[in-house]
Amino acid sequence: MDLRELTTLRVGGSPRELLSPETPDELVRASLDVWASGEEWMALGGGSNIVVGDDGFDGSVIRVLTRGIEALPSVPGTARLRVQAGEPWDELVSYTVDRGLAGIEAMAGIPGSSGAGPIQNIGAYGQELSDTLVSVEFLDHETGRLEVIPAARLELGYRSSVFKAGRRGIVLSIELELTDAEGLSRPVASQQLATAIGAAFGDRIPVGVIRDAVLALRRVKGMVLDAADPDTTSAGSFFTNPLVAASFARALPPDAAQWPIEPDRVKLSAAWLIERAGIGRGFSLPGSGAAISSKHTLAIVNTGSATAYDILELARFVQERVRNEFGVALQPEPGYIGMTSGD
Ligand SMILES: Cc1cc2nc3c(=O)[nH]c(=O)nc-3n(C[C@H](O)[C@H](O)[C@H](O)COP(=O)(O)OP(=O)(O)OC[C@H]3O[C@@H](n4cnc5c(N)ncnc54)[C@H](O)[C@@H]3O)c2cc1C
Incomplete structure (x- = not known):
């Protein structure tokens, strides 16, 4: 299969091998096997932030397809979630908004997988993943070991992280801490968004209103995947x-x-x-x-x-x-x- 079929830009030739492990254990095993072989490899989520060359990729592509959202114990006023890396990001946003949880509502409509979020510290309309990310569960390419890395050690900045800077491995899951405040958002931190909903910068608005306004703003810019656009x-x-x-x-x-x-x-x-x-x-x-x-x-x-x-x-x-x-x-x-x- 050509990688153009697995990327949103729809360009790119075929990989030498395409692996699609289905469970977290299989994902770990497949990654370790590929790494032991010494051949080139890459992780692939939703393919929404890569440009693949016309000659394809001379190595193994490890697709990250593992899904699941788990509520963890949390203190009152907050909600902790562990999210498997293959969970589609926008579906995670919907899950949190449906439960009135705040922290990622302004990042609705970003395509791709949750596990890719930390790679460039995704962000939009005044929110960044680093605002809510607690840690990532990471399979390290260098050591072959699984570790939980606190967000503070990921050097998350504007579209940057230790991963973008070259630390290689597979993000298996991410842990987030969201706010649980009767369905109200985090303070609106984008003037464009505030203007669109007739609110002031810093206001707290029902999370569903934020999500819908962001999706409307993004559609006008062609920033929500849509086969008809x-x-x-x-x-x-x-x-x-x-x-x-x-x-x-x-x-x-x-x-x-x-x-x-x-x-x-x-x-x-x-x-x-x-x-x-x-x-x-x-x-x-x-x-x-x-x-x-x-x-x-x-x-x-x-x-x-x-x-x-x-x-x-x-x-x-x-x-x-x-x-x-x-x-x-x-x-x-x-x-x-x-x-x-x-x-
Ligand atoms: C229409 C559109 C709108 C967008 N809007 C935004 C936006 O508002 N803000 C924003 O920040 N980005 C935006 N993006 C970019 C993109 O959606 C994000 O960067 C997203 O996080 C990429 O996820 P993905 O699963 O598609 O990653 P992929 O494209 O599959 O991979 C991207 C990189 O991450 C690595 N990677 C993927 N998964 C893992 C994993 N589990 N472990 C280790 N490495 C991994 C890959 O090897 C690759 O280097 C947009 C893209 C599109 C097409």
Whole structure:
């Protein structure tokens, strides 16, 4: 089976081997067997944050399909959950919202698996996984041992973690601590979301209202997977928002969208940089099957016939334009599999 069938961008050739263990024990065994063989390998969840090369992947792909949500003992006012890595993230959000639990409601609609959440510390509309993550159960590639790693040791930052930085292994499950406060959300931490629901920044709103408002906002941007919407054949945002020195940001045009992170560090809007570099929604290179989404400048979409090469070529074009115009190096958010950004 080609990996294009298992990824949301729908590009990429076949792996040497595709393993689909069904239980946590089988997942551990399959991983250890592959590692003992010394061949290349990768974990695959929902395939929503990777670009697989046209020649496929010369190694074993270990699919993470294990599901289950378990309520753990917790103190009043909180709820602890252990979630198997293959549990679809959005279904986990629905599970928590249906029970009036708060902490991940603003991350509704993010595709993929729960176990992939810590890899880039998923986030949206003012919430990040690091706000609620207690620990991960991890099978370490280097030692072959199972360990429970507290979230504080995962170096979770903006779309970053020890895993993104190179620590390899399989996340088997994650443990979350949510708030149980009569169905009210955590304080709204996104101005865009607050405006959409007619609330103020910091208000606490019924979690279901937050979830529905976020899904509506995301649909307008093509950020909820939907077979009827061609703009969702993507990997979501293709570039992260660059973090730069405040002095650098001050030299940009006054309307440059930016958010202070620390006293001397600022997050710039990658979408603003791309648009102001002259690349608008729907942009495509001649003859290419890849395009900028017609709804969201940050997403690169497969219009139907794209190869992985088309996706990379457009990504590189965007990076070059932004570098030439502003001197900023945009970093791709999805991982490149079976190819490098220089291919
Ligand atoms: C339409 C759309 C909207 C999106 N919106 C957002 C958003 O708002 N915020 C956001 O943060 N992201 C967003 N994303 C990106 C993506 O959904 C998330 O990064 C998600 O967590 C990826 O999950 P996955 O299971 O699909 O991971 P995959 O794409 O399968 O894998 C991604 C990486 O994680 C590794 N991995 C996966 N599972 C495991 C595991 N169990 N153990 C170890 N490594 C593992 C893989 O090897 C790979 O390196 C969006 C993507 C799309 C397509």
